[in-house]
Amino acid sequence: MQADTATGKAVPKLVQPTKASKWAHTLNELKRNKHYYILMSPYMLIFFLFTVIPVVFSLGLSFFYFNMLEFPRFVGWQNYSRLFLNDDVFMIALKNTFMFAVITGPVSYIACFLFAWIINELSPKIRAIMTLIFYAPSISGNVFFIWLIVFSGDSYGYLNGFLIKYGFMLEPILWLTNEKYILPIVILVQLWLSLGTSFLAFIAGLQTIDQTLIEAGAVDGINNRWQELWFITLPSMRPQLLFGAVLQITGAFAVADISIALAGFPSVNYAAHTVVTHLMDYGSIRFEMGYASAIATVLFAIMLGTNMLTQKMLRKVGE
Amino acid sequence: MKMLAVLRTPKKLNRSFTVSFLLFALLALFGAFMALPLIYAVNNAFKPLDELFIFPPRLFVNNPTMDNFFDLVALMGNSWVPLTRYIANTVIITIVGTAGHILLASAAAYPLAKYRFLGAKTLFSIVVLSLMFSGHVTAIPNYMVMSWLGWINTHASIIVPSLAFPLGLFLMKQFMEQIPDALLEAAKIDGANEYRIYWSIVMPNVKPAWLTLMILQFPMLWGTDGGSFIYSENLKTLHYALGQITQGGIARAGVGAAVALILMVVPITLFIISQSSVIQTMATSGMKE
Numbered sequence: 001m002q003a004d005t006a007t008g009k010a011v012p013k014l015v016q017p018t019k020a021s022k023w024a025h026t027l028n029e030l031k032r033n034k035h036y037y038i039l040m041s042p043y044m045l046i047f048f049l050f051t052v053i054p055v056v057f058s059l060g061l062s063f064f065y066f067n068m069l070e071f072p073r074f075v076g077w078q079n080y081s082r083l084f085l086n087d088d089v090f091m092i093a094l095k096n097t098f099m100f101a102v103i104t105g106p107v108s109y110i111a112c113f114l115f116a117w118i119i120n121e122l123s124p125k126i127r128a129i130m131t132l133i134f135y136a137p138s139i140s141g142n143v144f145f146i147w148l149i150v151f152s153g154d155s156y157g158y159l160n161g162f163l164i165k166y167g168f169m170l171e172p173i174l175w176l177t178n179e180k181y182i183l184p185i186v187i188l189v190q191l192w193l194s195l196g197t198s199f200l201a202f203i204a205g206l207q208t209i210d211q212t213l214i215e216a217g218a219v220d221g222i223n224n225r226w227q228e229l230w231f232i233t234l235p236s237m238r239p240q241l242l243f244g245a246v247l248q249i250t251g252a253f254a255v256a257d258i259s260i261a262l263a264g265f266p267s268v269n270y271a272a273h274t275v276v277t278h279l280m281d282y283g284s285i286r287f288e289m290g291y292a293s294a295i296a297t298v299l300f301a302i303m304l305g306t307n308m309l310t311q312k313m314l315r316k317v318g319e
Numbered sequence: 320m321k322m323l324a325v326l327r328t329p330k331k332l333n334r335s336f337t338v339s340f341l342l343f344a345l346l347a348l349f350g351a352f353m354a355l356p357l358i359y360a361v362n363n364a365f366k367p368l369d370e371l372f373i374f375p376p377r378l379f380v381n382n383p384t385m386d387n388f389f390d391l392v393a394l395m396g397n398s399w400v401p402l403t404r405y406i407a408n409t410v411i412i413t414i415v416g417t418a419g420h421i422l423l424a425s426a427a428a429y430p431l432a433k434y435r436f437l438g439a440k441t442l443f444s445i446v447v448l449s450l451m452f453s454g455h456v457t458a459i460p461n462y463m464v465m466s467w468l469g470w471i472n473t474h475a476s477i478i479v480p481s482l483a484f485p486l487g488l489f490l491m492k493q494f495m496e497q498i499p500d501a502l503l504e505a506a507k508i509d510g511a512n513e514y515r516i517y518w519s520i521v522m523p524n525v526k527p528a529w530l531t532l533m534i535l536q537f538p539m540l541w542g543t544d545g546g547s548f549i550y551s552e553n554l555k556t557l558h559y560a561l562g563q564i565t566q567g568g569i570a571r572a573g574v575g576a577a578v579a580l581i582l583m584v585v586p587i588t589l590f591i592i593s594q595s596s597v598i599q600t601m602a603t604s605g606m607k608e
Contacts, residue, residue: 029437035513036430036439043427043503044442049482051449054460061460088519099520111349130346132587133354139538139590140583144354145565158359192353197486197535204601225338240601246450247486254453276455284547296456307451 036157055300062294068287079294090295092270093278094187095193096183097253100274101306103187115195116202117233124150131203138196144261147189151175153261179217182271189258194251205240209233234317241317245310253303256280275299357583364388364573364580371572377481387573394564394574400552405560408474410602412556413540416478421532425485425495425525429517431488433503449485449567457548465548476548481540487532494528494600495521534597538586557582 006208030037062079064072083090119130150158153174162171175181209232217232256276259265263272266281275295283292358378363371365383394402430436431443461480462471470476497522506516544559561582565575590597 033436038504039430040427043423050480054457057460117343133350139586147362201601204598300452300456
């Protein structure tokens with residue numbers, strides 16, 4: 001094999017200097033590294049089949065009319081123009097989603113960091129307990145139905161019960177069917193659930209900060225904890241901050257399960273309708289696949305854009 | 320005030336007492352906000368029926384009882400699909416999905432972390448990029464792929480896609496970069512091939528990362544309700560059964576609380592066991608992009 005590759009490399013180089021040698025070289029490379037490709041193949045096969053190809057397919061499908069029965073019909077930008085010009089419910093969904101994202105995204109991101117930062121100063125045992133308390137909701141197996149009991153509309157609901165008992169009101173409020181309250185409640189529960197992987201990453205990041213940097217900073221004239229935070233702690237954690245931002249942004253824009261579990265689907269007067277529930281509506285109920293794909297594409301574009309913007313901002317931390 | 324005593328011995332710089340106090344008050348307040356619903360869920364599972372519907376509602380249980388769990392067992396025997404079936408389905412999905420993910424993600428992470436070859440960079444960038452889209456974007460084409468493969472209404476439709484969870488590969492790759500090259504070189508000189516190196520050298524060295532992948536993957540699968548892929552009642556999961564039971568109304572409220580406790584106790588226990596390894600992995604894997 002060694003001899004083969006040696007000639008295969010040398011001969012075409014003499015005859016045909018550019019193209020063939022490039023091919024031979026590539027082939028040679030592939031052959032030499034074949035074990036690596038074999039090791040990666042099971043993961044990559046599944047990853048491409050269920051993530052990459054669906055995304056590309058969804059992008060393509062957004063230019064078609066497709067109802068799962070007839071053959072797809074090309075309609076160009078029509079799905080998009082309908083989405084932005086003729087779909088009032090989508091506008092509500094878009095507005096709600098941005099409300100969610102603008103509130104839960106930054107708040108949960110800052111909360112993740114702030115709590116990780118405070119917890120990091122505790123003794124190891126208490127640190128472990130506090131980490132557990134803050135992280136537990138996000139892994140507790142989707143038991144956010146607990147909140148259904150808290151916000152239950154009769155006087156057995158916790159919130160109603162307490163408010164009536166202490167005389168704040170006389171009649172129970174139907175929290176989850178009153179347009180005024182639905183969105184704030186879903187935001188609250190989303191915040192409760194959102195201290196997940198990025199929170200752990202921040203705790204980990206804080207533990208790796210070089211103590212000598214902090215001492216050096218003190219010599220260079222850093223004289224309070226806030227300066228230390230901005231000039232030393234945050235820049236040292238930049239990798240974790242970027243990683244956390246990606247996760248929090250994706251989570252903030254993809255709110256749907258909680259909205260459905262708490263407010264129903266569809267919620268009263270679309271008060272908790274989001275881009276994703278709109279996508280589910282057209283995808284799995286009305287079977288307008290092309291239109292649903294256009295919604296998915298818009299969502300993906302928003303997430304990508306926000307992520308790039310955030311990454312740019314985070315690179316300025318500590319400057 | 321007690322909380323301040325547990326402060327680590329202060330470093331060079333100190334916050335003022337007021338600021339410290341405010342920060343810890345904040346921590347305590349939000350800690351309560353995070354913990355109360357879970358404490359309530361635990362208490363609820365041990366409440367007798369009259370306490371479940373007391374007015375005004377109480378957080379803590381007065382006369383703890385195991386009745387709800389006994390009722391659950393009784394219900395299990397009577398229902399059309401026994402509850403053990405839901406539990407078995409959930410356990411199968413979770414164990415196969417988590418173990419398979421750790422195996423496949425680390426097999427793919429090893430070459431990406433340790434070698435340079437054609438396409439490696441591109442593939443890894445695609446994985447990182449895919450962290451940015453939510454699963455809902457791919458829901459529709461995924462359904463088509465599933466139906467084309469004939470996997471609708473099988474557990475494979477839940478398990479197989481979860482094997483290629485991008486976050487796991489990302490963290491595993493970053494962690495594997497810590498393994499010294501000399502170790503791999505030595506194994507190569509001793510005549511081990513790549514598969515042997517992966518299995519007997521790399522894998523045992525990344526055990527903390529296994530736990531990290533497990534703690535990320537496990538709750539996701541454990542809490543799955545079968546999504547839009549599974550229709551047969553006897554293939555559904557515990558989370559779905561919980562939904563059915565809680566919809567049963569007042570008579571079943573206690574049983575619902577018992578199922579909820581079972582659902583949440585397992586992932587939380589797992590996290591308690593693996594906490595230090597998980598944080599260690601995230602600390603050492605220097606999440607570069």
